[in-house]
Amino acid sequence: MASAAEHKHPNYIAIWIYLALLTGVELAVALLHFLPRHILIGTLIALAIWKALLVALFFMHLRFEPRKLVVMIVSPLPLAAILVLYVLRERFK
């Protein structure tokens, strides 16, 4: 059986430092106001997704899980996107 316990453990402290640095960059971008508004929002979303991916891939071990489980887990994401995009239509009515 493929188990999370059997895979090689990543360097969790390195990922922690990575997350701390990204949080620092996020705060600097948000509070120093040196980017135009639309670029600022895009940058902050990209940084948040980057951090979330690090947590999911390494702390939640998605990188090491069987492919079928990963497919099951990511399947709500397109549904989530459809949910938001569909409600967003309200703005254009």
Next chain:
Amino acid sequence: MAHVAVHPTAPAEEGLGVYTQKLGMWVFLCSEIMFFTALIGSYIILRWGASSSWPVPAETLNIPVTAINTFILICSSVSMVKAYVAAVHDDQPGLKRWLLITVLGGATFVGVQAYEYTHLIEKGFVPSTNQFASTFYTMTGFHGFHVTCGVISMAYCTLRAFQGKYAGGKFQGIETLGLYWHFVDLVWIILFTIVYLF
């Protein structure tokens, strides 16, 4: 059914290739993804629709304190994963130590959030103040509730660890709880950016 009792894990471990507790937690987390998407999606739509009339979050919320709180939650995720590694390697002192640190981190996060709420309410920022306030309390409140549930579960697991229930490399319970804990951390990463920094 006696056969199932003798070999409880064999049938369930076929298929997706993971043990049933972990699969169950992942199915639950998939439903949680949809729950938080509904909240975050609604917030984005309300905020986009309001555009210029929406208050600037930094003028009301204490961003430095919440940034530190975010860092505390990230640290507790690291201590949780270290507890999992200790459980896998049957390092009982390490498991107890890292679980205690995680409980402490989670409780600190909830405590700081309670302090933040108290401070905001004293300033007159209550759920009925405006749309931003009601969405702020809904999203952070539901997240705080999840963290509180996590801290209670973690305290229970810590107690079990001190009773030696995870001895002999029994890591499944710790890994399953860890998945929930990391998910709560992941949701906060998104919420912090969307609610506090935009």
